[in-house]
Amino acid sequence: MNTPANKSTNVVQYDLIKSLFKAYKQEDPTFAICGWKKTSKKFIANIDDFPDDFDDFRKDFADGLRTRSKGMNWFKMRTGWSKPVKGLTSDRDSKMAWWFEDNKAGAFLTSVQNSNNVVILGNFLYSEGFMDPTRLIQVIMNEYRRMYPTAAPLEAGCRTKQCKQITVDDKKANSWVMAVNQPICVEVGQSQASKLKLLLYKLFNKNPLAKNRPGRYNMLFLPAEDQMHTGSDDTNARQRALRKHKLVIQSLTLVKAHTEEIIQELDKPYQANGSSYTARYYP
Numbered sequence: 001m002n003t004p005a006n007k008s009t010n011v012v013q014y015d016l017i018k019s020l021f022k023a024y025k026q027e028d029p030t031f032a033i034c035g036w037k038k039t040s041k042k043f044i045a046n047i048d049d050f051p052d053d054f055d056d057f058r059k060d061f062a063d064g065l066r067t068r069s070k071g072m073n074w075f076k077m078r079t080g081w082s083k084p085v086k087g088l089t090s091d092r093d094s095k096m097a098w099w100f101e102d103n104k105a106g107a108f109l110t111s112v113q114n115s116n117n118v119v120i121l122g123n124f125l126y127s128e129g130f131m132d133p134t135r136l137i138q139v140i141m142n143e144y145r146r147m148y149p150t151a152a153p154l155e156a157g158c159r160t161k162q163c164k165q166i167t168v169d170d171k172k173a174n175s176w177v178m179a180v181n182q183p184i185c186v187e188v189g190q191s192q193a194s195k196l197k198l199l200l201y202k203l204f205n206k207n208p209l210a211k212n213r214p215g216r217y218n219m220l221f222l223p224a225e226d227q228m229h230t231g232s233d234d235t236n237a238r239q240r241a242l243r244k245h246k247l248v249i250q251s252l253t254l255v256k257a258h259t260e261e262i263i264q265e266l267d268k269p270y271q272a273n274g275s276s277y278t279a280r281y282y283p
Contacts, residue, residue, distance in 0.1 A: 010054040013065070013073070016103060017057075018050060023099045024081075024088060031088070034078040036063050038116055043080075063116070076110060111137075111157025115189035121156075121197055122223040123163060124204070125245040127184040128252075131217075133158035136184065139215040140200070147199055155189035156196060166242050180249045186221075197223055 021044070024031040035042035042060055044050055051057045058065045065075035081088060090100035090107045100106055111133070112118045124136075137158040144154040166181035188196050200221040203214050210218035222241055228234055 014050075014054045014057065016105070018047060019103070020099060020105075020107075021050075022047060023096065024079075027087065027095055028081045028083045030080070030082040032080045033061050034080055035060055036076070036078055036116060038078075078116070111159040112155055112187050112189065113157070115155040117190045118155075118187050119190050119193055119227075120161075120224050121186045121188050121193055122200070122221055122227060123161075123183040123185045124158075124217075124219045125183065125222050125241060126219040126248050127217075128178060128180075128182060128249055129160050130178065131184060133160070133184055136215065136217070137186075139217075140186070140196075143203055143214050144196065144199060148195065151195070152192075154192060154196065156186060156192070157188075158184050158186050161185040163242065165239070166246050178249060178252060180246045183245060185224075193227070197227060 021031075021033065025047075033044040034040070040060065044061065051060070061077060063076040066073060079088070086093070087095045088107070089109060090097055090105065096107070110118075127136075137156060140156065140158070141154050144151075144156075160179075160182045161184075162179075163181050163183055163185075166183075168179075168181050186196075186200070201223075204217070204219060204221045207213045210216055213219075220241075222238065225238070228238070
């Protein structure tokens with residue numbers, strides 16, 4: 001975002017948020033911005049409900065909203081609406097895509113929808129954009145519910161995320177689907193982080209055969225740096241694991257299916273014998 005010389009950064013950002021709010025209201029009259037904290041009872045249902053001061057809005061209704069005159073400024077808001085969720089994002093098939101394109105902005109759903117205290121738990125080695133994060137997190141949630149039947153529902157999500165510790169040799173060849181530096185990461189509410197970390201290690205790292213792992217996923221769980229013990233041995237082991245991940249994903253780009261296309265979309269469903277299967281799961 002570039003700030004005009006005659007306007008402050010805060011004014012420009014606040015005007016954009018208000019413009020987006022008006023566009024949302026035209027698409028869905030029930031749209032509202034809720035207080036960022038789940039315990040908050042504040043909300044913005046009409047344009048007149050916006051606080052006069054930008055700092056008050058940033059404190060009560062946004063997470064990570066900072067003053068920046070250039071570059072990307074990603075932040076989070078809690079919203080409410082009655083129409084399909086996808087229709088209010090910047091995805092190409094969204095009815096709001098035009099606004100984001102005009103304003104060079106983006107909006108996406110966070111992977112964890114029911115927690116405002118989320119931590120990155122770690123990455124799945126040998127995973128990339130060719131996998132379906134929705135299917136993966138559903139498999140994990142099922143295992144969590146089976147392991148902890150009396151615990152509160154798991155507040156977690158999966159998404160592809162750039163790993164800065166993985167170097168990219170050829171940026172042009174590093175497509176999104178087969179990007180070597182974008183494994184699937186798992187995020188979770190802080191209070192459930194310890195339980196889920198131990199469960200993922202047991203399910204994916206202690207099972208030697210992929211067919212015995214949940215969902216038949218042939219991958220391993222690597223905790224985030226702040227979720228691991230500190231020390232030179234752990235750091236070296238982590239670097240070796242990420243290097244192996246990179247080599248494995250690079251090798252996948254050389255594997256050709258009988259259709260002469262690169263193998264992708266392992267989780268895309270297809271019909272056979274009256275049932276639905278995926279290339280990953282066929283009993």
